[in-house]
Structures are given as structure tokens and as C-alpha cells.
Amino acid sequence: MRIVQKYGGTSVGTIEKIKNIAESLVEQKKQGRELVVVVSAMGKTTDALLAKAGSITSKPNKRELDRLLSVGEQETIALLTMALNEFGVGAISLTGYQAGIETTGIHTKSKIKSIDSKKVEKYLAEGKIVIVAGFQGINEAGDITTLGRGGSDTSAVALAASLNCECEIYTDVDGIYGVDPRAYSKAKKIDEISYEEMMEMSSLGAGVMEVRAVELGKKYGVPIYVGRTLSDKRGTMIVERNLDMEEKVITGLGITDNIILTTLKSLENTPENISDIFEALGEAGVNIDMISQTLVEGGGLNLSFTCPDNELNLLEEALDRIRRELGEVQVEEHNHFTKISLVGIGMMSHPGVAGKVFKVFAREGIRFYQVTTSEISISYAIDPKDKERAVHALAEAFNL
Amino acid sequence: MRIVQKYGGTSVGTIEKIKNIAESLVEQKKQGRELVVVVSAMGKTTDALLAKAGSITSKPNKRELDRLLSVGEQETIALLTMALNEFGVGAISLTGYQAGIETTGIHTKSKIKSIDSKKVEKYLAEGKIVIVAGFQGINEAGDITTLGRGGSDTSAVALAASLNCECEIYTDVDGIYGVDPRAYSKAKKIDEISYEEMMEMSSLGAGVMEVRAVELGKKYGVPIYVGRTLSDKRGTMIVERNLDMEEKVITGLGITDNIILTTLKSLENTPENISDIFEALGEAGVNIDMISQTLVEGGGLNLSFTCPDNELNLLEEALDRIRRELGEVQVEEHNHFTKISLVGIGMMSHPGVAGKVFKVFAREGIRFYQVTTSEISISYAIDPKDKERAVHALAEAFNL
Known part of the structure; x- marks a missing residue:
């Protein structure tokens, strides 16, 4: 072989x-x-x-x-x-x-x-x-x-x-875990995971494998095994998604620390405005992650996004340019937020994951400041002080 | 330029x-x-x-x-x-x-x-x-x-x-010296030296430049300057030999420590014998340097050669083979000898260098065990205890 x-x-x-x-x-x-x-x-x-x-x-x-x-x-x-x-x-x-x-x-x-x-x-x-x-x-x-x-x-x-x-x-490490074992000691190792889930996990801070490698594996159908060097303990296989996998709603929970949540308030709601803002951020080299927008009374718009803490200088540079171009803009910044993400291809066929999470957060009294979703993931920006409780409660709720 | x-x-x-x-x-x-x-x-x-x-x-x-x-x-x-x-x-x-x-x-x-x-x-x-x-x-x-x-x-x-x-x-180092300054503190730096002399000096233990590089320089006529990094002090030029150089009889003195002098005694004087011996040495990988032979009474032959100390194992291996092939051979070995070499293209036009050296050695009471000559060099194997006296006496005699 x-x-x-x-x-x-x-x-x-x-x-x-x-x-x-x-x-x-x-x-x-x-x-x-x-x-x-x-x-x-x-x-x-x-x-x-x-x-x-x-x-x-x-x-x-x-x-x-x-x-x-x-x-x-x-x-x-x-x-x-x-x-x-x-x-x-x-x-x-x-x-x-x-x-x-x-x-x-x-x-x-x-x-x-x-x-x-x-x-x-x-x-x-x-x-x-x-x-x-x-x-x-x-x-x-x-x-x-x-x-x-x-x-x-x-x-x-x-x-x-x-x-x-x-x-x-x-x-x-022994393989891919549903939750980083350093954050949740009872975390379970995953025997099998789909490329898509692994890609979400990689980019959401699982840290074991780089997302580009997983992407390449998916593109060429390369089965990938991840395990501990010179260990007999079984690791994790990354493979094409299959029906068995969809039985499980959530495969893993990703944690990304040290993010900045920025909100630009009461913007004039025109496509040019939004495009100018993201152009300025892109040209400054800010890696934008979670983006959401909400309409406010009177026709304006609140725009929120996250980026890594260590890009603060680049962010300030971009915000200066945005202020120059759009006039005075009201900016709210929260440093040192944590992003918690739940990943699972089962989410596609099992609606109600978001609802279950909201319930967990309400029960635990955890406030979230931003929420974004993709086809197979849902992410929340929360206060770092709530991180441990959130991880434990979600890991238990979804059996990770 | x-x-x-x-x-x-x-x-x-x-x-x-x-x-x-x-x-x-x-x-x-x-x-x-x-x-x-x-x-x-x-x-x-x-x-x-x-x-x-x-x-x-x-x-x-x-x-x-x-x-x-x-x-x-x-x-x-x-x-x-x-x-x-x-x-x-x-x-x-x-x-x-x-x-x-x-x-x-x-x-x-x-x-x-x-x-x-x-x-x-x-x-x-x-x-x-x-x-x-x-x-x-x-x-x-x-x-x-x-x-x-x-x-x-x-x-x-x-x-x-x-x-x-x-x-x-x-x-x-500041350039090429007539004698290694560590062995003779009053050694003079050479302003100009020919490729041929430098090649002899390199192989005779001057240690500043590798002989292959000098050889290549000679072959393609590349002028080579050797000097100290980031220093304004003038170093040494290695160039084609010229008439000025021949004024000076001896350009440099090389010292090689830790050589073994081996003498095979009373060999039968046939070309096959000599050829077998050097074949055995060559195949064992012994780097033979000074070779000399003298006839002995009764038609036999004494053959002497030197090699580096660290090739003792290879030498013994070769001597075993020689004994097997030529029958019992009387072998005399002296470890830790020192080779002193005088180099100068002036030697070609100034006969009598050997005579002058013998006079110096006689005056100083220095015994030599082997002597070999090339067109532009003459080398002596001596006892290391005599090294310092030999270097000083020769450096003074030839103004190095």
C-alpha cells in the first residue's frame, strides 16, 4: 500500500x-x-x-x-x-x-x-x-x-x-476533538469528520490542521488521517461526508480568542457606503471575520464585524480612512472578545440548532454580541469571562 | 570595476x-x-x-x-x-x-x-x-x-x-606570511607571491587558502588578493610569477605537524615491489607525502615516506597487506614528526639553497630524518623538539 x-x-x-x-x-x-x-x-x-x-x-x-x-x-x-x-x-x-x-x-x-x-x-x-x-x-x-x-x-x-x-x-495530539481539550477536559475525540466540517473547524481555531490542506484533500478526494506520532491510539479520519455523519447534529466546537468586535453606527444605508468601508478594511490588510448588519430606526444602518486583536493598528488605519471618506462615523469597539462556533454538517438537515444554543445561553445568562451563520456552522461573539461556562454548557448539550 | x-x-x-x-x-x-x-x-x-x-x-x-x-x-x-x-x-x-x-x-x-x-x-x-x-x-x-x-x-x-x-x-589573518606567525612572531607578511609558491605553501601547511583555489586561479589567470576582513591593512596578492620575485630566493616556510615517517628496509629492488607498495597504500587511502629511497649494500633498497598521524589505522592496514604480498618486511615507524618546508621560485635560479639549509641545521645541531625537493621547494622531516629552533634559524637565514 x-x-x-x-x-x-x-x-x-x-x-x-x-x-x-x-x-x-x-x-x-x-x-x-x-x-x-x-x-x-x-x-x-x-x-x-x-x-x-x-x-x-x-x-x-x-x-x-x-x-x-x-x-x-x-x-x-x-x-x-x-x-x-x-x-x-x-x-x-x-x-x-x-x-x-x-x-x-x-x-x-x-x-x-x-x-x-x-x-x-x-x-x-x-x-x-x-x-x-x-x-x-x-x-x-x-x-x-x-x-x-x-x-x-x-x-x-x-x-x-x-x-x-x-x-x-x-x-x-491524538486527533481532532469536538472541543479543544484544554478548554473542556471531557472533550471527545472524533473518529470521522467530513472535509467541510474540518475546514470550518480549522478556520475556527481547532489548530490541528491548516484549512488549505483540508481544502486540497477535499478537492482531490484524499483521505486524511490525523493522529499522534508513534502512537497506536486511533486518531481521526477526514473523509467525504456520508449519511452517518448527518445523524450527529454538531461535530465540533471551535474557540477563537482575542478578537475585536467593531460596530459602525447609524450609517447611511447605501451600497456605496458599505462597499467603501470594506474596501478600506481590505486595503489596510484587516482580516474581517464575522459580519452582520442591522437596520436602525429612521433608515440608517449598524454594521458590525470582527478581526484579530493583533490587527488593531491596521484597523485604526482603516477607520481613519473611513472617517475621512464618509465623514464622522460613530464607532464602538470591543477588544478581547471570544468567538465560539459550532460546526456540523448535520445542521443542514436538523433545523433548530440556533434555537437550542439560544436556550443554553439564556439558561446560563450568557450574553452574545454578534451572531453569524454559515450552512454548517453558527458562531457567537461573547465576553471572555463567559467562555468557560459557554464551552462546557454547549459541549454537554451537543455531546461533544 | x-x-x-x-x-x-x-x-x-x-x-x-x-x-x-x-x-x-x-x-x-x-x-x-x-x-x-x-x-x-x-x-x-x-x-x-x-x-x-x-x-x-x-x-x-x-x-x-x-x-x-x-x-x-x-x-x-x-x-x-x-x-x-x-x-x-x-x-x-x-x-x-x-x-x-x-x-x-x-x-x-x-x-x-x-x-x-x-x-x-x-x-x-x-x-x-x-x-x-x-x-x-x-x-x-x-x-x-x-x-x-x-x-x-x-x-x-x-x-x-x-x-x-x-x-x-x-x-x-592579515595575509600570507613567510612563516606562520604563531611559530615565529617576527614573521614578515608577503606582499606578492606567485601561484606556484602559494600552491606549495598551501599544501605545506600555510593554512590560509586551499590549494585547489590557487590552482584554479593560476589556470585561469585570476589575480587573488588575500587579506583581513574589513581591514585597511594591505594583504597579499597572488599573481603570475615575475622577475622581481626571483630576486628573493625563499618566499615562505611551511610547517606541518603530526606526520608519521615510515621506512621499509632492505626491500628487493624491483619496479613491481615498489609499485605494489604504493598500490597498497593508495587503496587503503593513505595520503603519502614525502617519498625517498636509498640503495643499501647488497643491492637492496630502503624506502621512506610520510603521511598524516590521523591516518595511522589506514597505514597499518596497508602495511599488513604489504607484508602479506611481499613476505616479511622490516618496518620502522616514527610518529609525530614535523615537516619544515622552504618554498620559493627563486630556488630555480639560485642553486645552493639546500646547502645553506644543511649548514643551518649543522650549526644548530638539528637532525633531519628525511629530505625531499621539488622545483620550488625543499622539505625536511625533523623531530618536533627541534621545530622551534629550526623555524627561527631558517626564518632568519632567509629573511622571512
């Missing part, structure tokens, strides 16, 4: 851990698996490289930053391959470029354009374990690029798609 | 030093220099990478070792380029591959086959400072290779040859 596995930075954080992974790969190989292994940089290597760049400049050239950051994975693939050779097993390391990973788009946030897996296929045919540097590829100009946050997951899923096989993501 | 500069590992050992070099490059650029800058890995990076490999295996796969070791230079080029950008100067980093450095031969000891400098020329034409990773290239298989000890010097000289310009090697 052919398989692509990915081991994250913590899993290859020490020489000892690299040896342990090599030993496991040798064992898997004996059982007849054809293995392509994607690895990240060892432990805190990337942070250390970023710190070096940071001590030179606050705005490093992105091409050079990609060159610098791509170094960590090159180190890991060489060391893991040496460790496999030491066990007497044929293995070969490939950089992103050598593995045929072609990228496009801006440096530090490139996207995979295509994969030419000829070289990987050739080495697999020779019976070798193929070790690939995650997080990196090569662009049209022949320069090394990196894929941004969670890029190694994306490398692994893309390789699995091009090799037409399953992808296993090994990390330092 | 176009120029290739090389900065060694100590010169780029810290972020502060990298910034200082960037500042100097900016200044040079202002003065109209077209700059191609070859850098090594920061300080002890290569040692640290080797240690990691060593904690996995005592015999790392050489392809993987090259991948691992080439990482250090990639880090430096990114950081130096960022530092230049921070000064507002256009700069771009290139890996060995991107700089068009094609190699051949075995991993970890590859040789430069050719350089396609199109890309470098293009960036120079755009007014950029071009920062190139030393020590590395790419082979026919598309794999990263490294050039072995002193490889960055070779990268720099080869680039200068392909760009038809001068090469400046910046290091942590």
Missing part, C-alpha cells in the same frame, strides 16, 4: 525522535508499505531562523526570508534519511523542488500550482523510502518559496493527491 | 559581523564596484551540522551529508542579502545552483565542472550586489554537492574566472 506521511516539527524535534521515526518507518516498510514521508523543520528551528532575520531587519525581503526558512526542512530530510540508511534501509531525500513541487504566488505565502511526481515514483519503484522537505517548493523564476503557516500539511496532502493515495498527518 | 569577494565563516560568524560586511559592501558599491560576494556558513554552523549527523551515524550517506552541510551557506546568503536591503541597496542571493555552478565527482568532494554565469551577469547588469552560497554546486543528477575543505575559496576563484575579474579572499 502506498502512503504519504507527514511528521511535524515537534515529532522531529530531537535526533532521538528522528531515530524513533526512522525505526517505525523501517517496520512499516517491512509490512509492505510504499512510503513517502514529508517532514517539517526540527522543533524551534524556524523560530530561531526568524529571530536571526528579525535581528537584521523588521521587514525582511520575502524572497530571502523564504530562502532562510526553507533551510530547516533540508536539515531534517538529510538527518532522517541518514537514520534510515543506518538501519540498512534504502532511502533518499528530496527538496520541494526535487519532489516536483511547483508553486505560484507571493513569497512566504506561495500556493502549490502543480506536482510532477515522476522522480518520487521512480524512487518508490526502486524500493526506496522517499523523504520530502515540507513547506517548500520552487516558483516560475526558479526560486525557493514557502507555503506559509501549516505548509507541510499542504505539501503532504498535495503529494498524496498526485500519488493517488492516502495521507497521514502525525502530530502531538 | 567588477570584483568577486569571499568572506569566510569567522567573518560572518555573528549577525553583527554580517551587518558590518553589508555596510562595507554598500560603501564599495557607492565607489562604483560591481560586486559578487561569496560567503561561507556562519562560524561553527558546519561543525554543528556535522555533530548532528555524527549522532545518527558514523558513516553518513555522502549525498545526504552534502544536503545537510549546504544548509549553512544558504542561511548566510539570505541574512547578508536582508542586511543589504536594510541599507536600501539592491541585492539578491543565489545558491550554488542558481549561480550556475555545475559540479562533478563524488559527493562531499565535488569539483567544479563549469560555471554558467548568465544569471549573475543579469543581476549585475540590474545594478544588484549578487550574494552567492560558497562551497556548493549541483551535479549532473540535479543533487546539491559540496566542494570539500576550503570549498568557498574555490567557488569564489571559479566565479572570478568566469566573470573575468579579480578575486578577493577575506579572512581572519
Whole structure:
């Protein structure tokens, strides 16, 4: 059986851990698996490289930053391959470029354009374990690029798609939980989750896998397993949605801390106004998340949206521009809000989730300041002091 | 004026030093220099990478070792380029591959086959400072290779040859000295030295520049300057030999410690015998240096040669084979000898250097165990206890 596995930075954080992974790969190989292994940089290597760049400049050239950051994975693939050779097993390391990973788009946030897996296929045919540097590829100009946050997951899923096989993501958690176990200790592990739910969970702060990798898995129908490195404990499978899944109304609960809720009050309700506002926010680089609007008496409009706390400077910049363009606008800002989201494809066939949540919030006396919904999720902005109670009450109500 | 500069590992050992070099490059650029800058890995990076490999295996796969070791230079080029950008100067980093450095031969000891400098020329034409990773290239298989000890010097000289310009090697010494200043504090710096003399000096333990780089410089007529990083003090020019040089009989004195002197006694004097012996030594990988033979009474032959101390195991292996093939052979070994060599193209036109040395040794009561000569050098194996006296007496006698 052919398989692509990915081991994250913590899993290859020490020489000892690299040896342990090599030993496991040798064992898997004996059982007849054809293995392509994607690895990240060892432990805190990337942070250390970023710190070096940071001590030179606050705005490093992105091409050079990609060159610098791509170094960590090159180190890991060489060391893991040496460790496999030491066990007497044929293995070969490939950089992103050598593995045929072609990228496009801006440096530090490139996207995979295509994969030419000829070289990987050739080495697999020779019976070798193929070790690939995650997080990196090569662009049209022949320069090394990196894929941004969670890029190694994306490398692994893309390789699995091009090799037409399953992808296993090994990390330092047991799998995907309905609620972050740090926030709710009784949280249950999910055995099976749909791509769509996982994408909502990823973007809503589940933090285990990057949303782009899940999206890619969905697009190419790659079954993705997420589990703990070198553990026999069963993890989570991410697969196409199926009827069984819809039995369960809510699959997971996501928590995103440190968001800012901004409300612009009594705006004149014209399409130009709204468009100007979002243009100003977009150009300042503010990542807008929850958006809602309500009509007010007299024909005006209240517009609310959220963005991460660490974009406060960008937000203020955008608000200044909005004030210049629209004249005096009344602005209300709440820092440090928390967003709680419930995700589940069952929501599509089970109406009344929102009602059940409102009931829970009313019973617990929890006030929410914003609510938005998608086809398979519903999100609430609440005061952080209510977070723990909200998480526990919702997790119990929906059996997460 | 176009120029290739090389900065060694100590010169780029810290972020502060990298910034200082960037500042100097900016200044040079202002003065109209077209700059191609070859850098090594920061300080002890290569040692640290080797240690990691060593904690996995005592015999790392050489392809993987090259991948691992080439990482250090990639880090430096990114950081130096960022530092230049921070000064507002256009700069771009290139890996060995991107700089068009094609190699051949075995991993970890590859040789430069050719350089396609199109890309470098293009960036120079755009007014950029071009920062190139030393020590590395790419082979026919598309794999990263490294050039072995002193490889960055070779990268720099080869680039200068392909760009038809001068090469400046910046290091942590003021230039080339007639005698190693650590052995003879009154040693004089050499202003100008011929490629041939420098090659002898390199291989005889001057330790400042690798002999391959000098050889390449000679082959392509690249003038090479060797001097201290960021210092105004004048260093040493390595150039074609000229008549002025021949005025001076001896240019330099080389010292090589820790050699083994082996003598095989009373061998039967046949060409096959000698050839078998050197074949056995060569196949065991012993680096033979000084060779001499003397006839003994009765038609036999004494054969002496030296090799480095750290090859004792290989030597013993070869001697075992020689005993097996030639029958019992009487072997005499002296560990920890020191070789003193005098180098100078003036020797060709000034006979009597050997005589003068013998006189010095006789006056000082220094015994030598082996002597060999080349066209421009003469070398003596002596007891290490006599080293200091020999160095001082010879340096004074030849005004080094």
C-alpha cells in the first residue's frame, strides 16, 4: 500500500525522535508499505531562523526570508534519511523542488500550482523510502518559496493527491476533538469528520490542521488521517461526508480568542457606503471575520464585524480612512472578545440548532454580541469571562 | 570595476559581523564596484551540522551529508542579502545552483565542472550586489554537492574566472606570511607571491587558502588578493610569477605537524615491489607525502615516506597487506614528526639553497630524518623538539 506521511516539527524535534521515526518507518516498510514521508523543520528551528532575520531587519525581503526558512526542512530530510540508511534501509531525500513541487504566488505565502511526481515514483519503484522537505517548493523564476503557516500539511496532502493515495498527518495530539481539550477536559475525540466540517473547524481555531490542506484533500478526494506520532491510539479520519455523519447534529466546537468586535453606527444605508468601508478594511490588510448588519430606526444602518486583536493598528488605519471618506462615523469597539462556533454538517438537515444554543445561553445568562451563520456552522461573539461556562454548557448539550 | 569577494565563516560568524560586511559592501558599491560576494556558513554552523549527523551515524550517506552541510551557506546568503536591503541597496542571493555552478565527482568532494554565469551577469547588469552560497554546486543528477575543505575559496576563484575579474579572499589573518606567525612572531607578511609558491605553501601547511583555489586561479589567470576582513591593512596578492620575485630566493616556510615517517628496509629492488607498495597504500587511502629511497649494500633498497598521524589505522592496514604480498618486511615507524618546508621560485635560479639549509641545521645541531625537493621547494622531516629552533634559524637565514 502506498502512503504519504507527514511528521511535524515537534515529532522531529530531537535526533532521538528522528531515530524513533526512522525505526517505525523501517517496520512499516517491512509490512509492505510504499512510503513517502514529508517532514517539517526540527522543533524551534524556524523560530530561531526568524529571530536571526528579525535581528537584521523588521521587514525582511520575502524572497530571502523564504530562502532562510526553507533551510530547516533540508536539515531534517538529510538527518532522517541518514537514520534510515543506518538501519540498512534504502532511502533518499528530496527538496520541494526535487519532489516536483511547483508553486505560484507571493513569497512566504506561495500556493502549490502543480506536482510532477515522476522522480518520487521512480524512487518508490526502486524500493526506496522517499523523504520530502515540507513547506517548500520552487516558483516560475526558479526560486525557493514557502507555503506559509501549516505548509507541510499542504505539501503532504498535495503529494498524496498526485500519488493517488492516502495521507497521514502525525502530530502531538491524538486527533481532532469536538472541543479543544484544554478548554473542556471531557472533550471527545472524533473518529470521522467530513472535509467541510474540518475546514470550518480549522478556520475556527481547532489548530490541528491548516484549512488549505483540508481544502486540497477535499478537492482531490484524499483521505486524511490525523493522529499522534508513534502512537497506536486511533486518531481521526477526514473523509467525504456520508449519511452517518448527518445523524450527529454538531461535530465540533471551535474557540477563537482575542478578537475585536467593531460596530459602525447609524450609517447611511447605501451600497456605496458599505462597499467603501470594506474596501478600506481590505486595503489596510484587516482580516474581517464575522459580519452582520442591522437596520436602525429612521433608515440608517449598524454594521458590525470582527478581526484579530493583533490587527488593531491596521484597523485604526482603516477607520481613519473611513472617517475621512464618509465623514464622522460613530464607532464602538470591543477588544478581547471570544468567538465560539459550532460546526456540523448535520445542521443542514436538523433545523433548530440556533434555537437550542439560544436556550443554553439564556439558561446560563450568557450574553452574545454578534451572531453569524454559515450552512454548517453558527458562531457567537461573547465576553471572555463567559467562555468557560459557554464551552462546557454547549459541549454537554451537543455531546461533544 | 567588477570584483568577486569571499568572506569566510569567522567573518560572518555573528549577525553583527554580517551587518558590518553589508555596510562595507554598500560603501564599495557607492565607489562604483560591481560586486559578487561569496560567503561561507556562519562560524561553527558546519561543525554543528556535522555533530548532528555524527549522532545518527558514523558513516553518513555522502549525498545526504552534502544536503545537510549546504544548509549553512544558504542561511548566510539570505541574512547578508536582508542586511543589504536594510541599507536600501539592491541585492539578491543565489545558491550554488542558481549561480550556475555545475559540479562533478563524488559527493562531499565535488569539483567544479563549469560555471554558467548568465544569471549573475543579469543581476549585475540590474545594478544588484549578487550574494552567492560558497562551497556548493549541483551535479549532473540535479543533487546539491559540496566542494570539500576550503570549498568557498574555490567557488569564489571559479566565479572570478568566469566573470573575468579579480578575486578577493577575506579572512581572519592579515595575509600570507613567510612563516606562520604563531611559530615565529617576527614573521614578515608577503606582499606578492606567485601561484606556484602559494600552491606549495598551501599544501605545506600555510593554512590560509586551499590549494585547489590557487590552482584554479593560476589556470585561469585570476589575480587573488588575500587579506583581513574589513581591514585597511594591505594583504597579499597572488599573481603570475615575475622577475622581481626571483630576486628573493625563499618566499615562505611551511610547517606541518603530526606526520608519521615510515621506512621499509632492505626491500628487493624491483619496479613491481615498489609499485605494489604504493598500490597498497593508495587503496587503503593513505595520503603519502614525502617519498625517498636509498640503495643499501647488497643491492637492496630502503624506502621512506610520510603521511598524516590521523591516518595511522589506514597505514597499518596497508602495511599488513604489504607484508602479506611481499613476505616479511622490516618496518620502522616514527610518529609525530614535523615537516619544515622552504618554498620559493627563486630556488630555480639560485642553486645552493639546500646547502645553506644543511649548514643551518649543522650549526644548530638539528637532525633531519628525511629530505625531499621539488622545483620550488625543499622539505625536511625533523623531530618536533627541534621545530622551534629550526623555524627561527631558517626564518632568519632567509629573511622571512
